[in-house]
Amino acid sequence: MEFNNLDSGKILKTIRKHAGLTQEELAQKLFVEQSTISKIENGKSTLYAHFLFECAKVTGTQELVAEMLFGKEVAEKVKELMTTSNLPTQVTDN
Template sequence: MKFGAILKACRDRAGLSQEELAYQLHINQSDVSKFENGTKEPPISIFQAWINNTQAQEVMVAYLCGLDGIGILQNLIDVLPELTTVGTFILNLL
């Protein structure tokens, strides 16, 4: 599984630079870059700390379940017909 894109998305969502996150995780900025680019796989302890420090637990759960943002919205549309209009509007924005 490729984690780099989701790790970068979590960091971006939290509004952190690579340097800021590296400081919080007690690692080098170059390691953050390598993890995000997929040239180095993070140990589970770093992976978990990354998710906790970026407060992106729901993003990780969705990702591990094989859902991206559009997939989550599509599931909501399928399950909750009353959200169809709102969901369609949001999907059109993406």
């Protein structure tokens, strides 16, 4: 699947807003600068897959990301796998 920087920026912003986070709060969870989040959201930097999946993990939005990228059917499979496995659905600060 291919999408441009503006598309990926919209995806990141949707994830962040869904999680109720500011750019600064998301940046802190990902150990990056707020400007990195801003640049991606504004289409000035590339959102790489590993960063996208880490964002989904730390915000608990794996289902949302799966649906945005692959459609509802895949998102439902992700939800099923998450509820039947011992995988963490969200990273917490300890």
